[in-house]
Amino acid sequence: MVSDEAVGASLWAMLANCCRWIKTPLCPCGQTEMNKNDICLLLGATGVGKTLLLKRLQRFSIHGFDELGAPPSTLPTVGTNLIDINLRRRKKVTLRELGGCMGPIWPSYYPDASSLIFMVDSSNISQVSSSCIQLLTVLAAEPLHGVSVLLIFNKRDMSCLMSLIEMKSLFRLEDIIASASQPITTLELSASTGQGLQEVLNWLESVTVK
Numbered sequence: 290m291v292s293d294e295a296v297g298a299s300l301w302a303m304l305a306n307c308c309r310w311i312k313t314p315l316c317p318c319g320q321t322e323m324n325k326n327d328i329c330l331l332l333g334a335t336g337v338g339k340t341l342l343l344k345r346l347q348r349f350s351i352h353g354f355d356e357l358g359a360p361p362s363t364l365p366t367v368g369t370n371l372i373d374i375n376l377r378r379r380k381k382v383t384l385r386e387l388g389g390c391m392g393p394i395w396p397s398y399y400p401d402a403s404s405l406i407f408m409v410d411s412s413n414i415s416q417v418s419s420s421c422i423q424l425l426t427v428l429a430a431e432p433l434h435g436v437s438v439l440l441i442f443n444k445r446d447m448s449c450l451m452s453l454i455e456m457k458s459l460f461r462l463e464d465i466i467a468s469a470s471q472p473i474t475t476l477e478l479s480a481s482t483g484q485g486l487q488e489v490l491n492w493l494e495s496v497t498v499k
Contacts, residue, residue, distance in 0.1 A: 327403040330404075334420055335389030336365065338480045338481075343370055343384060349483065365389070366386055368391070369385060371385050378494070380497045406441060421465075424440070428465070428469050437472050437474070439489070440473055444480075444481070474492060
């Protein structure tokens with residue numbers, strides 16, 4: 290008799306293949322093969338604000354801060370979202386968000402990544418430990434050794450927050466940076482208000498090759 294764990298693993302593997310190579314509702318890009326842009330993976334737990342960041346970056350890169358507008362509504366991502374962002378000096382990068390619920394199949398996307406953004410919900414203190422473990426697992430993956438990493442502490446506009454110094458201490462950030470094989474940059478962000486969006490674009494420009 291096949292165990293529930295084996296069935297679950299098989300279903301996740303099938304979902305990974307569908308999202309990556311076949312046009313399905315879970316893969317809104319509708320592409321059967323990847324484009325030639327640098328690919329930046331956007332990872333983090335469910336609810337940290339990945340989809341909102343994706344939408345805000347796309348609008349900000351085109352219209353700037355003055356026309357950013359109110360934050361759009363979002364839903365938890367089941368699958369993957371893709372956007373292309375045009376940078377300065379004719380650079381272009383593809384941002385690929387992977388849903389937090391897809392954690393078991395994130396590794397299938399690692400070989401395509403040239404950079405990585407990992408988001409943490411800084412308003413959810415109870416989630417910090419699990420996010421730390423999740424980040425350590427991602428950084429330990431062989432295909433991601435040496436890629437540039439941007440660690441974003443999102444929702445800095447919300448009240449009752451720890452300071453960034455306290456958050457980094459709880460996150461054991463100094464230990465993570467010291468042991469990681471990747472260069473890690475940290476950033477405070479509010480995807481809702483737009484604080485930090487320009488810094489994200491600046492980082493993308495600095496790590497994008499072409």
